[in-house]
Amino acid sequence: GGDGGQTTTSTSSAPASSAAKAGKVGVILPDSKSSARWETADRKYLEEAFKAAGVEYDIQNAQNDKTAFQTIADQMITNGATVLMIVNLDSGTGKTVIEKAKSQGVPTIDYDRLTLGGGAAYYVSFDNTKVGTLQGEGLSKCLTDKKVEKPIVAYLNGSPTDNNATLFKEGYDGVLKPKFDSGDYVKGPDQSVPDWDNTQAGTIFEQMLTEQPKIAGVLAANDGLGNAAITVLKKNNLNGKVPVTGQDATVQGLQNILAGDQCMTVYKAVKKEADAAAKLAVALAKGEKPTASGSVKDPETNQDVPAELMEPQAIYLDNVKDVVADGYVTKEELCKGDFAEKCTEAGIQ
Amino acid sequence: MNKVKELPGEAIVTAAEAPSIRNSFLAYVQRVRGGDMGALPAVLGLVVLCAVFAAARPAFLTAINFANLFTQGAAVTLIAMGLVFVLLLGEIDLSAGFASGVCAAVLAVTLASAGLPWYVCVAAAILTGVIIGTVLGSLVAKVGIPSFVVTLAAFLAFQGLVLVLVDEGTNISVRDEVIVAIANKNLPPWLGWAVYAACVAIFAGVQLRRARKRASRGLVADPLSLIAFRVGMLALFAGLAVAALNLERSRNPALVSLTGVPIVVPIILVLLVVWTLVLRRTGFGRHLYAVGGNTEAARRAGIPVDRIKISAFVLCSSMAAIGGIVAASRASSVDPNTGGSSVLLYAVGAAVIGGTSLFGGKGRVLDAVLGGAVVAVIENGMGLMGYGASVKYLVTGSVLLLAAGVDALARKRAAAAGLR
Amino acid sequence: MNKVKELPGEAIVTAAEAPSIRNSFLAYVQRVRGGDMGALPAVLGLVVLCAVFAAARPAFLTAINFANLFTQGAAVTLIAMGLVFVLLLGEIDLSAGFASGVCAAVLAVTLASAGLPWYVCVAAAILTGVIIGTVLGSLVAKVGIPSFVVTLAAFLAFQGLVLVLVDEGTNISVRDEVIVAIANKNLPPWLGWAVYAACVAIFAGVQLRRARKRASRGLVADPLSLIAFRVGMLALFAGLAVAALNLERSRNPALVSLTGVPIVVPIILVLLVVWTLVLRRTGFGRHLYAVGGNTEAARRAGIPVDRIKISAFVLCSSMAAIGGIVAASRASSVDPNTGGSSVLLYAVGAAVIGGTSLFGGKGRVLDAVLGGAVVAVIENGMGLMGYGASVKYLVTGSVLLLAAGVDALARKRAAAAGLR
Amino acid sequence: MNPLLEVRGLDKSFGPVKVLHDVEFAAYPGQVTALVGDNGAGKSTLVKCIGGIYPIDSGQVLFDGAEVHVHSPRDAGELGIEIVYQDLALCDNLDIVQNMFLGRERKNGILLDEDSMEELAEKTLSGLSVRTVKSIRQQVSSLSGGQRQTVAIAKAVLWNSKVVILDEPTAALGVAQTAQVLELVRRLADTGLAVVLISHNMNDVFAVSDRIAALYLGRMAAQVNTSDVTHAQVVELITSGRSGELGLKNGVTP
Amino acid sequence: MNPLLEVRGLDKSFGPVKVLHDVEFAAYPGQVTALVGDNGAGKSTLVKCIGGIYPIDSGQVLFDGAEVHVHSPRDAGELGIEIVYQDLALCDNLDIVQNMFLGRERKNGILLDEDSMEELAEKTLSGLSVRTVKSIRQQVSSLSGGQRQTVAIAKAVLWNSKVVILDEPTAALGVAQTAQVLELVRRLADTGLAVVLISHNMNDVFAVSDRIAALYLGRMAAQVNTSDVTHAQVVELITSGRSGELGLKNGVTP
Numbered sequence A: 001g002g003d004g005g006q007t008t009t010s011t012s013s014a015p016a017s018s019a020a021k022a023g024k025v026g027v028i029l030p031d032s033k034s035s036a037r038w039e040t041a042d043r044k045y046l047e048e049a050f051k052a053a054g055v056e057y058d059i060q061n062a063q064n065d066k067t068a069f070q071t072i073a074d075q076m077i078t079n080g081a082t083v084l085m086i087v088n089l090d091s092g093t094g095k096t097v098i099e100k101a102k103s104q105g106v107p108t109i110d111y112d113r114l115t116l117g118g119g120a121a122y123y124v125s126f127d128n129t130k131v132g133t134l135q136g137e138g139l140s141k142c143l144t145d146k147k148v149e150k151p152i153v154a155y156l157n158g159s160p161t162d163n164n165a166t167l168f169k170e171g172y173d174g175v176l177k178p179k180f181d182s183g184d185y186v187k188g189p190d191q192s193v194p195d196w197d198n199t200q201a202g203t204i205f206e207q208m209l210t211e212q213p214k215i216a217g218v219l220a221a222n223d224g225l226g227n228a229a230i231t232v233l234k235k236n237n238l239n240g241k242v243p244v245t246g247q248d249a250t251v252q253g254l255q256n257i258l259a260g261d262q263c264m265t266v267y268k269a270v271k272k273e274a275d276a277a278a279k280l281a282v283a284l285a286k287g288e289k290p291t292a293s294g295s296v297k298d299p300e301t302n303q304d305v306p307a308e309l310m311e312p313q314a315i316y317l318d319n320v321k322d323v324v325a326d327g328y329v330t331k332e333e334l335c336k337g338d339f340a341e342k343c344t345e346a347g348i349q
Numbered sequence B, C: 001m002n003k004v005k006e007l008p009g010e011a012i013v014t015a016a017e018a019p020s021i022r023n024s025f026l027a028y029v030q031r032v033r034g035g036d037m038g039a040l041p042a043v044l045g046l047v048v049l050c051a052v053f054a055a056a057r058p059a060f061l062t063a064i065n066f067a068n069l070f071t072q073g074a075a076v077t078l079i080a081m082g083l084v085f086v087l088l089l090g091e092i093d094l095s096a097g098f099a100s101g102v103c104a105a106v107l108a109v110t111l112a113s114a115g116l117p118w119y120v121c122v123a124a125a126i127l128t129g130v131i132i133g134t135v136l137g138s139l140v141a142k143v144g145i146p147s148f149v150v151t152l153a154a155f156l157a158f159q160g161l162v163l164v165l166v167d168e169g170t171n172i173s174v175r176d177e178v179i180v181a182i183a184n185k186n187l188p189p190w191l192g193w194a195v196y197a198a199c200v201a202i203f204a205g206v207q208l209r210r211a212r213k214r215a216s217r218g219l220v221a222d223p224l225s226l227i228a229f230r231v232g233m234l235a236l237f238a239g240l241a242v243a244a245l246n247l248e249r250s251r252n253p254a255l256v257s258l259t260g261v262p263i264v265v266p267i268i269l270v271l272l273v274v275w276t277l278v279l280r281r282t283g284f285g286r287h288l289y290a291v292g293g294n295t296e297a298a299r300r301a302g303i304p305v306d307r308i309k310i311s312a313f314v315l316c317s318s319m320a321a322i323g324g325i326v327a328a329s330r331a332s333s334v335d336p337n338t339g340g341s342s343v344l345l346y347a348v349g350a351a352v353i354g355g356t357s358l359f360g361g362k363g364r365v366l367d368a369v370l371g372g373a374v375v376a377v378i379e380n381g382m383g384l385m386g387y388g389a390s391v392k393y394l395v396t397g398s399v400l401l402l403a404a405g406v407d408a409l410a411r412k413r414a415a416a417a418g419l420r
Numbered sequence D, E: 001m002n003p004l005l006e007v008r009g010l011d012k013s014f015g016p017v018k019v020l021h022d023v024e025f026a027a028y029p030g031q032v033t034a035l036v037g038d039n040g041a042g043k044s045t046l047v048k049c050i051g052g053i054y055p056i057d058s059g060q061v062l063f064d065g066a067e068v069h070v071h072s073p074r075d076a077g078e079l080g081i082e083i084v085y086q087d088l089a090l091c092d093n094l095d096i097v098q099n100m101f102l103g104r105e106r107k108n109g110i111l112l113d114e115d116s117m118e119e120l121a122e123k124t125l126s127g128l129s130v131r132t133v134k135s136i137r138q139q140v141s142s143l144s145g146g147q148r149q150t151v152a153i154a155k156a157v158l159w160n161s162k163v164v165i166l167d168e169p170t171a172a173l174g175v176a177q178t179a180q181v182l183e184l185v186r187r188l189a190d191t192g193l194a195v196v197l198i199s200h201n202m203n204d205v206f207a208v209s210d211r212i213a214a215l216y217l218g219r220m221a222a223q224v225n226t227s228d229v230t231h232a233q234v235v236e237l238i239t240s241g242r243s244g245e246l247g248l249k250n251g252v253t254p
């Protein structure tokens, strides 16, 4: 919701004594611009979970600013947080924050992104490389459906300064590079979009298309970039003919899928992730020592970090309804105006 | 007699000989050699850039790329045109980028949720710009906070405002056909030619009328031959541009035809003409230059300095609103980054490259358009080159420096001659 | 006789009565009422801010938060201190933020890959800053490209350079203990007190020596009582600060003890004193003000204007390098965003809030520190408030405007009295 | 005759420095009033107070017998007070014509009527013996000191004002130009305007003025008819604040 | 006697506008040379060419008989040429002492020696009849016109230079101050310096100068000994470029 940021510090709900006993959870989200999920989904679900557990919490957003990230961490500990849950902006800052928290006796949870060498108590995430893999697989599926011979594939990568973008790229490169090498596909232009800026993405893609008019598939790293590419394709009446990928299952992306302009998006069931993380945090805040279902190896320290890992899901036209069924987007926002008909066709109730 | 003619002070308080093509040309050459370059350095920089890119990538010179250039550079150019007003005063507006984002978001939200007709939504967006400008201008002029600080604060606040408007980070699609057409559709070729014809005719008419009026007052007026030459040059270059844009540039002409002048082009042209007229031929424009040149002198001449300042901010934010509308049209969506990242710096850069001074008192709207063209060409060319992120940043920086360097060296000669 | 005393022009070409505490205080009050505020508006804004935040969040006033403030604001303050030199000339350096990123990256790379001792790496980082400054300064002073354009180009190029240095988007950890200590460790309490004692002693010594020298020349000198008062005030406030920082501020004192003055504090203090001395007591500083106040006058006075300009850019970039080192230390890592996002705007904002003019000729290094404190307090306080993303932007913008508004209104009185 | 412009008990300080003390001053229609005084006496400050550049601390300004409050140069202009300031205040980035009509441009609908402004400017300037200006479309930044001064004077006399105040108008002017300006000053007064002339040149003062007001260290030492005093008396008033019967009452050591 | 400073065949244009034509000019040690000319004749431009402010188009500048190339005010200063420009060029954001020592600060190690500069500035200024300056630590932006001019003059005479050029130094000065400056000019020449004085005031010119050089529309009309000409002749030279035998050869209609 739009008021996601209004009152995040619950001060009144729980009685002071029990709150003191239960501790307080500080959550730092990374930004609000690369993806809508942080402010619209994660914040909401985490708040709900903490409220239900009667634990005090403080959720803030670092706006992609490392300095602010550290400052917020400092301030949360100052404010009495006993558990810290972070989505790091980069491992270096993340590690500093984790170590500082540790030195103050505050355990941390890595949320969504693993802090390399950080040694957080728990790790809860989607696998970002897996997201990229799904995108790569999705694009090749759509290209196969379109029966294009030796298609030229263009990359519209995320922000060059965003480590996640690097991970996504690893994922889809893993799928597509063998095909380039084998000559099934032809590697087209490959550019990154500063700050995930959709306007710049438009220009960049337009120029790709000018230089290489035969682009037959676009691997766009998220729905916003995908939409930028689709706008340019529309201008050239190529929309629907050139498959485009996406990520985040935004209303915009899903609508583009319904309209047939976008081939797929990747849906990350944020609620599951948030619930799992909140469960761990609440337990830690209450002084318990919860166990996680799995673990991952920190490649830097070679230590196992207890982890809860979620599976991202590829969304095509035929399973758009899953996202609605999950409550991640509502039917009202998705099936507005012209899309009502398409929704019915796609079987969305 | 010969010797006497050379004496300065001869042609006292009157313009020299009657102008003709030849005389005008000679005078121009002399002016340039003497250091008064006008738009020449910027044009020179532009030509160098285009040559470099055309040599590197043949696609740069295609009709489709020529058309791309206009739509790609439109938003930044429009914002830069507005910034000229504020820069003329020696002030700055750091928030112009995000102001365009706010206005674009207002447009998108009213279009999407309220379902109002497009013109109401456009009016709402521009009104938002006017309000923003009024607030910023009043804080600068009446409260006296430095514009850098006011607009830095606004830069932060507007980021928040955009986030609120777009629901904390979602993208809002813009699907209204009229709005989307602005940056994505073209005039039908015949209309392009019609507009072209009208422009040339009006230009010729204005020039002729002016000359006749001056002649009738006994003032030095341009002769017919010179006017014919000017009109001819305009007709030639504009005609070439229209012809190029009317070429078929579809990749699949059988499937779909893509021809015509992009709709933003006449929008920018009209605004360019209007603001140039305002700056050069109205009292408001004159006062803007005066305040920028010497605020104290303007105040002593009875010019309402505060009002002029506020108006400049209003114009700047309104132009930002129009830029935001074009950006929203082009992306067919509005997101929290609309107007963010490099938009502002590029816009100020465009104005400055064109020759507008950050100290006020010097600049033209045309400068912003030329500078905007430089920025657009760089972005466009770099997109074609397909460099990786880091190389792209490095090369973009160097190319910008190159274009500005050509300009600076040309102007340096003027300064060396003792002219400012 | 009484009447005659009132006449202006009496105390011809000499300072008025001998200063004493009472006279100095009265003179100060009169100066302030007459409109000459000095640092007062900035301090006032700071006090208002602190009061607001302390009222809203009691945690704001804790020892741990006080210590946080210093480390949080250090990097921006250092960059702002460097920017003062460039702003004094009426120039701007948009690239200072990313220059700090480049230097930090150089530090991290040399530390990580070459495995050199920390002081060599620090020297390499600062040298990088010097080189950057020389190049920028030469382009501005010798080639004559406007500094806005040069540093905008550098802003782009340095982003690319950082990306190259950190290998396209990964980040490099900084593990060297000395470097990490700069922003993350504290002086042992006894050393804090020792530094404190030394500072107070030196200050007292300098003041006394100066007064004695002036007295011996027959010039008006400060009396002992006034000097004692000044030294006393310094001793009091600095003592309180050191005492507060020496309080235990660990949340878990059993687990780990956390006391002492953060190491960055003496670093900033030393730089503040050095640069203040350079600006106020050396020929270079005087020439910097002169060039900023009236370039032509400075040139006519035989000041090597180009050299002064280049030096200012060198100092600015070097301070950016130091800021980058502190930022790298605080984050214990360097990534492509180091020095990016809001760093530059905050740094320029800090200098301007403190009272430095963007038109040149007016500003002090202390201004940058005060302005940096305002920015740090806002960030720190906003962190405590726990707003959501959009609200935070909105409130931060408003708070910045509030602080600057207090300042502006205070100064407006001065302007109204006919003083500038 | 009643004064057209009158100042009563005017005080003005800059911060702690008091520059004008209880100053009385009057200018009559049809007369040239010379305002004299040493460097730093406060002449320009007094003019700027009248012109609304500086706010006054206390005292009254009367115009045509009624008290007026001049808060800005705009107010002064509306009353019909036209001033040539010592620090000329021209816009260096504008040309001569633009500067001369600044703030009172002639219009033709909403557009500026450049042609008629150019004509009028040319006429006014040539009446002031300006012979070396290359073009009246020249930027004023490229003018010589005397040319700038002439432009400023021309600007002020272009309007139908009731009071014209000239702060050292002839300081930078050549011999011929000075003569022209003095003649102009006389002509303006003869058409019924109240003219105030500030000058350090006693010859000029005695040549054109009807009355002389002498400021001494921020106080009005005397306002006398020119015909009642001698050269030497005025110089004495300027340098020591009193001369015989005239001047400040209490002995003032300079 | 050989001239200390000599200009030969100097041409200077601003863009298409030719301001100085083939100008010859000489200044002798121990003499005051008055440079006169109408407004816009080119006096200030000539001085700025000598001072290295403007580059010259062609011609020679000789110092002590040897050709010199003055590319910047720094070069001029090093030769020992000190100039008070008409557009004073003070730094408004600095105080009086700081302006007076600008570019030649006294040092004490690496730090500035403020005390000795303050002392010296005070002494120099009081020698110029400046009595209304409140404090020599006042910013020059708050000075009156005459006070600014005095500071500029004091600044120039503070140094041991060989040539001093003063461009209308007394324009804004009061009676007493003018007298002091003229006396100073005479004193400087008497100590062997070459002094160039630009002035529109013929009384001043005849009072102190040994030689007079008259510029007319960018050309040197005549260089004569003061004792050889009359007041009227000089005015004629200024306004029409010739007077009897003297002046430009070809008839020039003004």
Ligand SMILES: Nc1ncnc2c1ncn2[C@@H]1O[C@H](COP(=O)(O)OP(=O)(O)OP(=O)(O)O)[C@@H](O)[C@H]1O
Binding pocket: C418, C419, D014, D017, D019, D037, D038, D039, D040, D041, D042, D043, D044, D045, D046, D086, E132, E133, E134, E141, E142, E143, E144, E145, E146, E147, E172, E174
């Ligand atoms: N803004 C200011 N701040 C402080 N003092 C000022 C300011 N303006 C003027 N003064 C002082 O006020 C006094 C009077 O100045 P004013 O300019 O009125 O003198 P004046 O009579 O015009 O002298 P002049 O003949 O030199 O032009 C001077 O001593 C000057 O230093």
Ligand SMILES: Nc1ncnc2c1ncn2[C@@H]1O[C@H](COP(=O)(O)OP(=O)(O)OP(=O)(O)O)[C@@H](O)[C@H]1O
Binding pocket: B418, B419, D132, D133, D134, D141, D142, D143, D144, D145, D146, D147, D172, D174, E014, E017, E019, E037, E038, E039, E040, E041, E042, E043, E044, E045, E046, E086
């Ligand atoms: N930068 C410039 N560009 C163009 N013309 C200029 C420039 N500077 C001066 N001029 C012109 O050169 C001529 C001579 O100017 P200069 O200042 O030398 O005159 P001057 O003899 O000093 O006159 P005054 O007695 O008024 O000071 C003038 O006509 C002036 O308009």
Ligand SMILES: [Mg+2]
Binding pocket: D043, D044, D045, D086, D167, E144, E145, E146
């Ligand atoms: Mg005066």
Ligand SMILES: [Mg+2]
Binding pocket: D144, D145, D146, E043, E044, E045, E086, E167
């Ligand atoms: Mg001159």
